[in-house]
Amino acid sequence: MDIFRTIVRLTRPRQIHRLFRRLTLLGPVVATGVNKEVPAALAKTLNEAAHTDATLLLRSFHSSDNGLTESEVRALRAQIGLNEIGQEKPPSAWLHLWHSYRNPFNLLLSLLALVSYLTGDAKATIVISSMIALSTLLRFWQESKSNQAADELKAMVSNTATVLRRDLLVNSTPSPYPNANNRTEIPIKDLVPGDIVLLSAGDMIPADCRVLIAKDLFLSQSAMTGESLPVEKYAQLSNPTMNNPLDLDNILFMGTNVISGSATALVVTTGKRTYFGTLAERVVTTDRAPTAFQSGVNKVSWLLIRFMLVMVPLVFLINGYTKHDWLEAFLFAISVAVGLTPEMLPMIVTSTLAKGAVKLSKQKVIVKRLDAIQNFGAMDVLCTDKTGTLTQDKIVLAQHIDVNGAPSDDVLTFAYLNSYYQTGLKNLLDVAVLEHVDIARNLQISQQYSKVDEIPFDFHRRRMSVVVSEHDDHHELICKGAIEEVLSICTSIQQDGQRIAVDSVLLANIAELTTKMNSDGLRVVAVAMKEIPPTQDTYSIADENDLTLIGFIAFLDPPKETTAPALAALNTHGISVKVLTGDNELVTRKICYDVGLPITGILLGSQIEELNDAQLALVVETHNIYAKLSPMHKERIVRALKANGHVVGFMGDGINDAPALHAADIGISVDTAVDIAKEAADIILLEKSLMVLEHGVIEGRKTFINMLKYIKMTASSNFGNVFSVLVASAFLPFLPMLPLHLLVQNLLYDFSQTSIPFDNVDEELLKQPQHWHPTEISRFMIFFGPISSIFDIATFALMWFVFHADSAANQTLFQSGWFIEGLLSQTLIVHMIRTRKIPFIQSRPSAFLLFMTTTVVLFGLFIVMGPVAHYFKLQALPLSYFPYLIAILLSYIGLTQLMKGYYAKRYGWQ
Numbered sequence: 001m002d003i004f005r006t007i008v009r010l011t012r013p014r015q016i017h018r019l020f021r022r023l024t025l026l027g028p029v030v031a032t033g034v035n036k037e038v039p040a041a042l043a044k045t046l047n048e049a050a051h052t053d054a055t056l057l058l059r060s061f062h063s064s065d066n067g068l069t070e071s072e073v074r075a076l077r078a079q080i081g082l083n084e085i086g087q088e089k090p091p092s093a094w095l096h097l098w099h100s101y102r103n104p105f106n107l108l109l110s111l112l113a114l115v116s117y118l119t120g121d122a123k124a125t126i127v128i129s130s131m132i133a134l135s136t137l138l139r140f141w142q143e144s145k146s147n148q149a150a151d152e153l154k155a156m157v158s159n160t161a162t163v164l165r166r167d168l169l170v171n172s173t174p175s176p177y178p179n180a181n182n183r184t185e186i187p188i189k190d191l192v193p194g195d196i197v198l199l200s201a202g203d204m205i206p207a208d209c210r211v212l213i214a215k216d217l218f219l220s221q222s223a224m225t226g227e228s229l230p231v232e233k234y235a236q237l238s239n240p241t242m243n244n245p246l247d248l249d250n251i252l253f254m255g256t257n258v259i260s261g262s263a264t265a266l267v268v269t270t271g272k273r274t275y276f277g278t279l280a281e282r283v284v285t286t287d288r289a290p291t292a293f294q295s296g297v298n299k300v301s302w303l304l305i306r307f308m309l310v311m312v313p314l315v316f317l318i319n320g321y322t323k324h325d326w327l328e329a330f331l332f333a334i335s336v337a338v339g340l341t342p343e344m345l346p347m348i349v350t351s352t353l354a355k356g357a358v359k360l361s362k363q364k365v366i367v368k369r370l371d372a373i374q375n376f377g378a379m380d381v382l383c384t385d386k387t388g389t390l391t392q393d394k395i396v397l398a399q400h401i402d403v404n405g406a407p408s409d410d411v412l413t414f415a416y417l418n419s420y421y422q423t424g425l426k427n428l429l430d431v432a433v434l435e436h437v438d439i440a441r442n443l444q445i446s447q448q449y450s451k452v453d454e455i456p457f458d459f460h461r462r463r464m465s466v467v468v469s470e471h472d473d474h475h476e477l478i479c480k481g482a483i484e485e486v487l488s489i490c491t492s493i494q495q496d497g498q499r500i501a502v503d504s505v506l507l508a509n510i511a512e513l514t515t516k517m518n519s520d521g522l523r524v525v526a527v528a529m530k531e532i533p534p535t536q537d538t539y540s541i542a543d544e545n546d547l548t549l550i551g552f553i554a555f556l557d558p559p560k561e562t563t564a565p566a567l568a569a570l571n572t573h574g575i576s577v578k579v580l581t582g583d584n585e586l587v588t589r590k591i592c593y594d595v596g597l598p599i600t601g602i603l604l605g606s607q608i609e610e611l612n613d614a615q616l617a618l619v620v621e622t623h624n625i626y627a628k629l630s631p632m633h634k635e636r637i638v639r640a641l642k643a644n645g646h647v648v649g650f651m652g653d654g655i656n657d658a659p660a661l662h663a664a665d666i667g668i669s670v671d672t673a674v675d676i677a678k679e680a681a682d683i684i685l686l687e688k689s690l691m692v693l694e695h696g697v698i699e700g701r702k703t704f705i706n707m708l709k710y711i712k713m714t715a716s717s718n719f720g721n722v723f724s725v726l727v728a729s730a731f732l733p734f735l736p737m738l739p740l741h742l743l744v745q746n747l748l749y750d751f752s753q754t755s756i757p758f759d760n761v762d763e764e765l766l767k768q769p770q771h772w773h774p775t776e777i778s779r780f781m782i783f784f785g786p787i788s789s790i791f792d793i794a795t796f797a798l799m800w801f802v803f804h805a806d807s808a809a810n811q812t813l814f815q816s817g818w819f820i821e822g823l824l825s826q827t828l829i830v831h832m833i834r835t836r837k838i839p840f841i842q843s844r845p846s847a848f849l850l851f852m853t854t855t856v857v858l859f860g861l862f863i864v865m866g867p868v869a870h871y872f873k874l875q876a877l878p879l880s881y882f883p884y885l886i887a888i889l890l891s892y893i894g895l896t897q898l899m900k901g902y903y904a905k906r907y908g909w910q
């Protein structure tokens with residue numbers, strides 16, 4: 001929860017990164033420059049776990065081959081707590097209150113209060129103290145709301161682990177781990193030591209674990225150790241003398257993830273006691289390059305700070321010299337500085353983003369990194385995979401045929417065995433195969449077959465094999481995968497019960513058959529096998545040779561009905577869609593045709609391989625379909641588009657999508673995706689649909705536009721104010737406003753701005769991607785700021801010449817006149833600047849904004865005209881002042897409206 005407090009300091013990028021990391025469940029925290037040592041107690045536990053024999057270890061954890069029982073787990077959890085990292089605990093309310101207080105604005109007010117108290121000015125002390133309370137509570141309240149929203153969002157994304165539970169065992173015979181029928185999915189936070197977890201490619205390691213069984217298990221530990229190469233892990237230590245905990249190669253660390261292979265592991269430590277947990281308290285995160293948005297906010301802040309550095313000393317010196325009261329000149333200069341500081345900027349940014357995030361969550365879009373919202377609105381190219389996005393989430397096995405195209409039960413049987421025994425990949429194709437449960441019954445799998453080994457899937461080979469033994473007289477290696485990739489390892493073909501050597505005629509026939517199916521939109525997977533004498537019990541990729549092609553299974557992957565309208569909607573919002581898939585071009589072409597996505601060019605992974613970066617940069621602009629891609633191709637395409645200046649979104653849910661999700665400006669994944677894809681994403685959709693995405697994009701744009709509004713208004717009105725102060729200081733024999741007045745004005749204005757996140761946005765602004773142009777903000781500020789000064793100076797003249805407030809004795813009258821005009825013009829101008837159109841008539845503000853600005857205006861009038869004026873060192877103005885005021889305000893509005901037209905024509909309006 002202190003996440004959001006941290007974001008409040010938006011001008012400090014380092015904080016943001018830390019914060020965003022924390023929003024991710026097991027964020028990629030990279031420990032740099034910290035003591036990476038494993039605490040002694042943990043090192044001992046891990047070493048013991050690594051060196052103890054598996055059976056003994058299980059016993060020492062009171063666990064078994066089949067895991068713990070539900071009641072054991074519950075008892076243990078009550079004792080040791082949830083599997084969570086402690087840091088996510090919210091800070092105490094008092095601490096939060098202190099942080100809400102601790103800013104320059106409040107510190108200055110406190111100083112003023114102290115000065116008033118010491119000079120015996122009780123009224124001023126009371127007024128100033130109440131201001132401090134008000135501004136602190138305002139911030140406290142806003143932030144608490146944002147924090148709560150963030151917590152609720154986080155809870156919406158599911159993070160589960162697969163565990164074995166002894167009491168779920170269906171029959172008394174213990175099943176081999178990988179296909180155990182007593183597996184169940186539980187939230188990661190519910191894991192306890194002694195739990196047995198099943199892991200496969202794409203999973204995050206949910207706690208510190210000891211490997212019990214590993215199959216080609218490769219992990220990325222970069223999150224933990226910074227090393228980028230995958231490390232292999234085994235069930236047994238490769239070197240039994242090893243005792244450096246981080247080198248133990250049968251220990252898995254929380255926060256790392258499985259790149260390939262599969263494992264069964266025993267949970268050894270959980271939560272804060274894991275290595276990750278101990279690290280989380282000490283980590284220094286590496287800085288990612290700040291996003292365009294962060295650096296934009298920084299630029300604006302710096303602009304104002306630089307400006308302040310020039311103006312404030314000037315104000316100080318001028319007032320000191322001319323009025324000879326250096327203390328007052330100092331306090332005044334400081335107040336001007338505070339007036340210039342956009343101290344509410346971080347809070348407005350936070351609450352605008354948080355509010356956007358909450359609204360998005362109602363559209364089933366969960367934002368993991370808050371500043372992704374801005375990128376969401378800026379995105380102009382969306383790259384997406386095919387399955388589940390363009391097509392329905394449900395794939396069905398439609399055909400199982402031999403090489404002649406005749407239905408064949410053999411093919412289905414082999415495919416079933418392959419899907420049943422493989423553990424490396426969880427995907428929809430296997431789910432579809434396994435739906436044919438009748439086969440399992442007929443085959444009596446567990447009695448007739450036993451698994452010998454498997455060669456897991458990877459996205460370069462595009463195939464996977466399992467080796468099973470039937471009656472022990474031979475082993476069968478069964479392979480399934482993409483057509484070309486399987487054919488490349490086949491030397492024969494099974495035709496009408498005969499095994500025939502592959503020749504070009506056969507190959508041509510097969511090509512014709514599969515092309516036909518692909519063009520009908522069927523995804524085709526080839527199935528092949530070979531029999532091997534049972535001389536070995538481990539197999540590797542090298543054994544995938546000399547296979548016999550049995551036939552094909554074909555899947556129906558029909559397009560979603562919503563895809564076509566969603567594509568059209570994205571198009572009208574200025575976003576072009578590109579399809580990046582590992583599947584082949586024929587199927588993809590058919591799907592694109594079905595959903596009405598015009599194809600502007602198809603490029604294959606193999607072709608991309610041959611292009612250098614410059615060539616690729618040209619090609620990605622023109623082509624919109626990319627097929628047969630490896631994960632690295634996907635990433636390269638995203639990078640090329642980014643380098644061309646696009647803001648690129650990538651949507652995907654597989655292991656193969658993770659690198660591209662990382663590379664994109666905005667990574668989008670789904671709740672059902674593999675852990676590492678979810679981890680890499682900035683946005684999680686609770687429903688994989690392009691339609692949902694469109695709502696998200698619009699919400700993102702609204703959020704961004706409102707934030708920009710605030711920044712533009714505040715920058716320009718602060719700029720104008722200081723300009724006026726400078727002019728007034730030079731000519732007046734007294735202060736144009738007391739420090740107190742400046743601060744009250746500032747606070748009231750800020751107060752009215754808290755409604756900005758809720759404001760309406762003009763329709764036409766939502767049509768195009770919204771980019772961030774920090775230079776435009778300075779231009780806007782320099783353009784519109786001085787306009788207000790013209791009318792401020794007119795007010796000075798009015799007070800001086802008409803109302804004869806021309807001596808120190810009359811200064812309160814002068815100050816009151818300017819106080820009202822300044823506050824009213826600043827508040828009114830909010831309505832002018834929030835739209836390029838005619839306010840109220842062509843573009844209506846939200847009711848809340850209207851309410852807040854009206855309240856502030858009335859309150860300002862009350863302070864001056866009401867009975868409390870002397871508390872604020874103000875005095876009631878003669879009624880004859882008001883017609884002048886109205887004239888001044890109307891002229892101001894008129895001139896601003898004119899200038900808006902000119903500005904928009906010249907520079908455009910965002």
Ligand SMILES: Nc1ncnc2c1ncn2[C@@H]1O[C@H](COP(=O)(O)OP(=O)(O)OP(=O)(O)O)[C@@H](O)[C@H]1O
Pocket residue numbers: 384385386387425427429430457462463464480481482483524525580581582583584654656
């Ligand atoms: N479970 C599996 N068994 C065998 N082969 C598979 C399996 N999953 C994928 N393949 C093969 O690998 C190819 C690429 O995988 P996949 O289609 O999942 O890639 P992708 O880029 O995620 O595609 P999509 O855009 O459709 O999500 C598939 O077309 C198929 O030939």
Ligand SMILES: [Mg+2]
Pocket residue numbers: 385386387652653654
């Ligand atoms: Mg996919």
